[in-house]
Amino acid sequence: MTYLYNTPDDQHAMLKAIGVESIEELFSTIPDDLRLKRDLDLPPQMGELELTQHLSALAGKNASPATHACFLGGGSYDHFVPAAVDALASRGEFYTSYTPYQPEVSQGNLQAMFEYQTLICDLTGMDLSNASLYDGGSALAEAVIMALNTGKRGEKVVVLGTVHPEYRLILQTYFTHLGIEIVEIPCVDGIADLSKVEEIVDADTNCVVVQSPNFFGGIEDVAAIAEIAHKNDAVVIQSFDPISLGLLKRPGDLGADIAVAEGHSLGSPMQYGGPYLGIMACNDKFVRRLPGRIVGQTEDRRGKRCWVLTLQTREQHIRREKATSNICTNQGLFALRASIYLALLGPGGMKQCASLCTQKAHYAQAKLTEVERLEPVFTGSPFFKEFVLRDTQGNVEGLLAEAREAGFLGGVPLGQFFPEMDDCFLVCVTEKRTKQEIDALARTFSLIHSGGSTIHA
Amino acid sequence: MRNQQATQLLSELSRPGRTAVTWPACDVPEQPIEDLIPGNYLSDKALQLPELTEGEVVRHYTNLSTKNMSVDTHYYPLGSCTMKYNPKRNERLASLPGIVDLHPYQDESTIQGMLQLLFELQGIFSEISGLPACSLQPAAGAHGELTALMVAAKYFKSIGEDRKVVLAPDSSHGTNPASAQMAGFKAVSIKSDPAGGVDMEDFRAKLTDDIAVLMITNPSTLGLFEKNIREIADAVHEKGGLIYLDGANMNAILGITRPGDFGADMMHYNPHKTFSGPHGGGGPGAGPICVTDKLEPFLPSPVVVKDGESYKLNFDRPESIGRVRSFFGNVGVLVRAYCYILSHGPVGLRGVSENAVLNANYLLSQVKHFLPVPRGERCMHEFVASASKLKQERGITAMDIGKRLLDYGFHAPTVYFPLTIQEAIMIEPTETESKETLDAFVQTLFRITEEDAELLHDAPHSTPISRPNEVQAARSPCLRADFCST
Numbered sequence: 014m015t016y017l018y019n020t021p022d023d024q025h026a027m028l029k030a031i032g033v034e035s036i037e038e039l040f041s042t043i044p045d046d047l048r049l050k051r052d053l054d055l056p057p058q059m060g061e062l063e064l065t066q067h068l069s070a071l072a073g074k075n076a077s078p079a080t081h082a083c084f085l086g087g088g089s090y091d092h093f094v095p096a097a098v099d100a101l102a103s104r105g106e107f108y109t110s111y112t113p114y115q116p117e118v119s120q121g122n123l124q125a126m127f128e129y130q131t132l133i134c135d136l137t138g139m140d141l142s143n144a145s146l147y148d149g150g151s152a153l154a155e156a157v158i159m160a161l162n163t164g165k166r167g168e169k170v171v172v173l174g175t176v177h178p179e180y181r182l183i184l185q186t187y188f189t190h191l192g193i194e195i196v197e198i199p200c201v202d203g204i205a206d207l208s209k210v211e212e213i214v215d216a217d218t219n220c221v222v223v224q225s226p227n228f229f230g231g232i233e234d235v236a237a238i239a240e241i242a243h244k245n246d247a248v249v250i251q252s253f254d255p256i257s258l259g260l261l262k263r264p265g266d267l268g269a270d271i272a273v274a275e276g277h278s279l280g281s282p283m284q285y286g287g288p289y290l291g292i293m294a295c296n297d298k299f300v301r302r303l304p305g306r307i308v309g310q311t312e313d314r315r316g317k318r319c320w321v322l323t324l325q326t327r328e329q330h331i332r333r334e335k336a337t338s339n340i341c342t343n344q345g346l347f348a349l350r351a352s353i354y355l356a357l358l359g360p361g362g363m364k365q366c367a368s369l370c371t372q373k374a375h376y377a378q379a380k381l382t383e384v385e386r387l388e389p390v391f392t393g394s395p396f397f398k399e400f401v402l403r404d405t406q407g408n409v410e411g412l413l414a415e416a417r418e419a420g421f422l423g424g425v426p427l428g429q430f431f432p433e434m435d436d437c438f439l440v441c442v443t444e445k446r447t448k449q450e451i452d453a454l455a456r457t458f459s460l461i462h463s464g465g466s467t468i469h470a
Numbered sequence: 471m472r473n474q475q476a477t478q479l480l481s482e483l484s485r486p487g488r489t490a491v492t493w494p495a496c497d498v499p500e501q502p503i504e505d506l507i508p509g510n511y512l513s514d515k516a517l518q519l520p521e522l523t524e525g526e527v528v529r530h531y532t533n534l535s536t537k538n539m540s541v542d543t544h545y546y547p548l549g550s551c552t553m554k555y556n557p558k559r560n561e562r563l564a565s566l567p568g569i570v571d572l573h574p575y576q577d578e579s580t581i582q583g584m585l586q587l588l589f590e591l592q593g594i595f596s597e598i599s600g601l602p603a604c605s606l607q608p609a610a611g612a613h614g615e616l617t618a619l620m621v622a623a624k625y626f627k628s629i630g631e632d633r634k635v636v637l638a639p640d641s642s643h644g645t646n647p648a649s650a651q652m653a654g655f656k657a658v659s660i661k662s663d664p665a666g667g668v669d670m671e672d673f674r675a676k677l678t679d680d681i682a683v684l685m686i687t688n689p690s691t692l693g694l695f696e697k698n699i700r701e702i703a704d705a706v707h708e709k710g711g712l713i714y715l716d717g718a719n720m721n722a723i724l725g726i727t728r729p730g731d732f733g734a735d736m737m738h739y740n741p742h743k744t745f746s747g748p749h750g751g752g753g754p755g756a757g758p759i760c761v762t763d764k765l766e767p768f769l770p771s772p773v774v775v776k777d778g779e780s781y782k783l784n785f786d787r788p789e790s791i792g793r794v795r796s797f798f799g800n801v802g803v804l805v806r807a808y809c810y811i812l813s814h815g816p817v818g819l820r821g822v823s824e825n826a827v828l829n830a831n832y833l834l835s836q837v838k839h840f841l842p843v844p845r846g847e848r849c850m851h852e853f854v855a856s857a858s859k860l861k862q863e864r865g866i867t868a869m870d871i872g873k874r875l876l877d878y879g880f881h882a883p884t885v886y887f888p889l890t891i892q893e894a895i896m897i898e899p900t901e902t903e904s905k906e907t908l909d910a911f912v913q914t915l916f917r918i919t920e921e922d923a924e925l926l927h928d929a930p931h932s933t934p935i936s937r938p939n940e941v942q943a944a945r946s947p948c949l950r951a952d953f954c955s956t
Contacts, residue, residue: 015813016555016746017825018904024825027832027905036824039831040726042695042848047732053725054597056590058815061559068809072568074583076576079567088796089574095491097524105542106535109556111749114548115882117873117933120477121537122751128480131951135518141949144752147609150796158652179796186770186792190623191654232511260503262513275796285584286574286797287609288754300947306752310954311943313935314928318477323943329612329648330887334657339612339648346750349531356480356527357490360517365493368503375506376498395507417580425575429785448497 015058076422082450083422084377086399086441087228088149088177089286090278092256092366093445098280098353107349112306112342116321117313122345123320126308129352136258136355137272138265139294143305145348146291146340149275150180153222153252154187155304155338156271156293160220160248161193162302162337167217167247168193173210173238174200175227176252178430184222203229203391203401210241220248226257229391229439230374230399239268255279255292255351257397259367264294271295280354281347290347301327304338369444370398377442377451384458386412390437399441401427407436415461421454479951483530484520490527537934538751539881545907549852549884549896550643550691552721552743557813560746560806569805574797578782585781588801589774591808596760598720598819599737600730603766605773606758607799611718612645614738614757615685619653620791621736621761621768622683622712628768628789631710633682639668641692641888646685646716655682662890666692666845668702681711688732689719691888691896693830693849703733712736712765720744721900722827722851725820729760736761745807756800756807770794825901826851829908833899836912840919844891852898854891860919861893868893870926871918873937877930878914 019027024036033039040048059067083091102108106121113119113126126144133142146152157170170188172181174197184195198209205223214221221242225233239249251269256278264272276290277283295303301324309323329336358366378400382389390401402424404412409426416423428435442451503512522530539546546553564570572584592604608614619636626633636650640659647657658676661669668686684706688696696702703713715729715737721744729737741747742755749755761769767789775784783798814822827850834843834853841855860866872882872895884896899908918926930936948954 015818016557016902017821018902018907019825019828023905024828027828031828031831031835033831036828039824039827039848042697042850043723043727044697044700047700047727049600049725049728049731053816053819055594055816055819056812058818059812061813064559064809064812065563067812068563068566068569071583071587072566074581074586075568075572076580077568077571078573079571081580083573085573085575087575091571091573095524097490097528101528101531101535103561104532104535106538106540107531107751108748109541109543109553110538110751111546111548111551111553112752114884115539115872115876116938117930117935118539118544118876118881119537119751120934121534124477124479124534124537125531125751127949128951130949131479131481132519134950140953147613147754147800148796151609151613151794177796179793182793183795186620186794187652190620190627232507258513258517260507260513261511266513282570283573284570284802285572285581286799286801287795288756288800288802289796300949307947307949309943310948310951311939313938315936317935319935319938321938321940321943323940323949324947326944329644331644332648333644333659334647334651336644336648336651339616339645339652340610341612341643341645342610342753342755344750344754345752346748346754349751352480353527353531355519356522356530357524358519359484359489359491359521360519361489361521362491362493363517363519369493369496371503371506372496372500373498375501395511397507413577414579417577422573422576422580444493451498 081420081422082446084440084442084454085422085425087425087439088275089283090441090443091283091445092278092443094280094282095357097357098350101353102346102350113322116319120319123308125349125352127310127320129348130308132352132355133292133294136255137294138263139272140297141300141303142294143303143307145343146293146305147344148287148289148291149252149273150183152273152291152293153180154183156250156273157184157220158338159271159299159302159304160250165219165246167219169217170195170220171214171218172197172222173205174198175205175229175231175233176222176224177228180252202393204231204394205233205238207234207237210238214241214245214247216245218245218247220250222250224252226254226397229401230396231391231394232261232397235267235269243268254397256367256370259363260371276351279351281350288344288347290344290351302337305340306343366444370442373446373451374398374400374442377440380451380455381440381458384455387458398443399439401437401439403437409436409438412461413438416457419457421457423454480520480522480530481951483526484522486521488521488523490522490524544879544881545903545911546881547883547897547899548881549898550718552898552900554746554900555902556746556748557810560809563809564802564805582781585774587805587808589776589781591804592774594811595739595758598724599760600728601737601760602763603769604758604760605769606804607770607795608757608759609795609800610755610757611738611740612649613794614759615645615649616652617770617794618714618736618738618759619649619655619683621765623653624768624791625765626682633680635678635681636683636685637676637681638685641690641890642685642687643691643716643718666690666694667696667698670698673702677705677709679709681706681709683712683714685714685716687716687718689722689850692845692854693852694846695850699732718743719851722823724823725816726823736765741803741807745810747803747806754800754803756803822901829899829901829903833897833908833912837915840916841895852896855895855897856891857893857895864923866923866926868895870929871895874918874926874929875914877932880911880914
């Protein structure tokens with residue numbers, strides 16, 4: 014047996030001590046007619062070598078940044094992960110421990126989570142952070158729940174049309190069946206239409222949800238949106254890109270009351286979409302409404318500084334149906350990775366990383382729009398590391414398929430999210446992309462256009 | 471050996487001018503940043519992050535790690551959490567390039583291997599559960615509960631029924647009623663009977679015509695198989711309601727009995743428990759759910775389908791509840807579960823449950839002589855002992871015993887849960903512990919019950935800290951380094 018320790022002799026001795034004849038007898042409390050009378054229909058057992066060959070074969074059928082230059086974004090990003098993040102986070106003492114219910118033997122995790130909360134507050138300019146949630150999308154839903162629970166009567170949730178389309182779908186799933194009104198404000202030129210925000214946000218509005226940089230990469234005027242929302246006594250929820258804060262003003266500086274993010278960019282791989290890191294930070298006033306785990310500082314009996322899980326009266330294991338959320342776990346390992354990443358980069362490293370993204374993305378946008386077939390789509394707003402291109406021949410799928418042949422994951426087709434944008438795609442440029450790769454992608458698109466043979470990245 | 475430096479915070483170790491990362495020079499023609507992004511959007515001050523060298527960061531976190539107990543270093547019989555060994559092969563396989571580096575919006579043609587894996591895993595989870603349809607999207611067990619309850623709500627809406635009540639036993643995990651509430655239902659608690667099962671009288675009294683779902687944990691939190699499960703399921707189905715199985719305790723019944731066969735309509739798995747995903751200090755988990763055919767149309771989108779020889783993501787699901795999470799799900803955790811299941815095969819998987827149940831019953835048979843186990847002589851994968859008698863006689867609590875175990879190098883069991891047992895000590899050995907470890911644990915536990923009460927109240931004595939003042943932590947919350955007075 015693969016990971017079992019008991020020998021047949023051990024099993025025999027244990028059965029004798031229990032006072033039964035067989036292991037089978039231990040299951041006698043399960044009514045016979047409910048028992049499975051056959052083996053499960055599963056693939057046969059594989060040893061480690063065989064399994065490694067099997068997984069390697071599956072992995073070999075996938076294209077990854079190791080084989081293709083990745084220009085995909087839209088909430089998941091190919092950022093660089095320093096080796097120290099992997100080395101430290103893979104220590105068994107972090108990796109194979111659990112929720113710190115026994116603080117005396119969990120100070121490593123507890124201090125790490127407390128430091129995570131501190132780092133996230135520093136990064137966002139917010140008062141408080143929890144010890145993390147599942148991912149950016151569900152964190153946004155939790156933020157709306159928190160806003161709805163803070164007492165203001167209005168139940169209208171106003172969401173800007175530039176918020177990640179999947180995040181908006183999550184909000185629909187969480188709230189529409191509860192009868193909560195979600196009003197989406199269509200964007201103009203890839204950016205929120207402030208006059209529409211002014212028009213729609215009113216006294217019945219509980220909260221306003223904005224994403225900046227937004228799904229198209231554009232930087233929103235969050236401060237102006239926050240001013241409109243606050244005039245109407247509505248909560249401002251900003252979804253942000255943590256890497257962008259190396260350059261951009263922080264949610265706390267812009268007037269956000271709750272800041273949420275997809276945090277995987279801080280030191281965790283893309284992993285086909287998860288597990289990721291839901292960042293949630295907020296103003297002091299939400300302290301007893303914040304979902305998820307929170308670590309607080311205290312002293313032990315000898316007066317030594319230490320850390321514990323705290324404010325647990327918010328949580329489901331105490332409050333059951335009256336809890337602020339059903340959330341039980343946090344993303345401890347990914348919060349740890351984010352902390353190590355931020356500690357390694359520091360303020361200078363974060364700024365440089367953000368600057369490299371911005372410089373390269375702008376270079377790429379200029380270079381790619383030189384391609385005759387391509388044109389920029391949203392020109393009226395500044396962007397951070399992503400931008401939208403239009404294929405004037407209206408064949409995004411074909412264009413990107415040929416680019417894949419040449420070794421590029423060239424962009425995310427937008428028709429899947431916005432039917433009216435089926436001739437557009439979203440391009441992302443992180444610090445990992447080189448000038449050579451960007452130039453080669455531009456050349457490839459040109460060659461595809463002129464019908465010539467393509468070159469490999 | 472202990473290094474006091476590890477208790478310093480990053481901000482205290484920070485010195486201006488240090489850094490651990492050197493980025494490459496910008497290889498594209500650089501422009502002044504203000505020419506790219508208007509100045510009013512740019513931060514005018516540097517982030518207040520710590521400034522450290524790589525060596526300092528490594529030493530800090532390495533020292534911190536040594537302050538944790540973990541499965542790799544200690545016996546960790548934390549009831550209801552299934553702290554089993556986490557195979558190292560799974561870590562390497564889940565980190566293969568081509569697995570760990572895939573972008574969620576890659577074209578389907580470039581992720582056929584990943585989609586094949588996920589498609590097969592959907593089928594594997596369905597086979598183990600006896601429920602034919604599967605969604606891998608939910609991010610954790612509690613998220614799976616919420617998702618399944620939304621599926622139920624949408625199902626009832628589709629047949630024009632307005633049902634509002636979700637029943638759950640009082641011994642259930644707190645996520646059950648909290649999830650029900652979030653999904654828009656009214657959570658109603660059912661009492662447990664003296665034997666630890668569902669109190670059938672209370673169940674029948676609360677089984678009204680507007681029942682939507684009964685959430686049940688089977689085997690229960692007390693480690694008991696619900697002997698009336700069939701009767702309960704039939705009664706709920708007769709009223710038109712659905713049965714939700716909280717799959718937290720699947721480690722006891724793999725290949726032995728299947729939720730779909732004992733009446734469940736929906737369930738979630740906790741792959742980080744049952745299928746050995748590392749617990750990571752509190753996550754990530756994953757919360758895949760399986761449901762019956764009639765609920766399949768309502769599962770979140772997308773699901774993986776096979777179309778001839780190729781695999782596709784199917785978004786064309788008009789009755790779906792939609793999305794509960796961005797992208798596909800917690801794929802990294804799911805890949806580890808897949809590796810774990812393939813490492814065992816069908817017979818090996820049943821062996822997991824057989825040995826988990828054997829270990830638990832062996833421990834129960836040894837422990838009950840000095841710590842009463844109020845609900846039965848037999849258990850499944852875990853059992854709940856009670857320190858109630860010790861408390862009455864000598865003032866020794868479940869907490870005291872748990873804390874003192876730490877001194878002897880054992881992680882404490884779960885204490886004070888479930889709430890239905892006084893001074894509860896919930897012990898789950900898992901199958902990946904040897905008889906020697908279990909014997910050593912029993913001897914230590916016995917020795918502790920004989921120890922001086924005062925010594926126990928002050929325990930632990932040998933850990934990096936003594937008992938923390940949790941009341942102070944909650945009364946004057948200090949939740950970030952620069953906002954603390956102490």
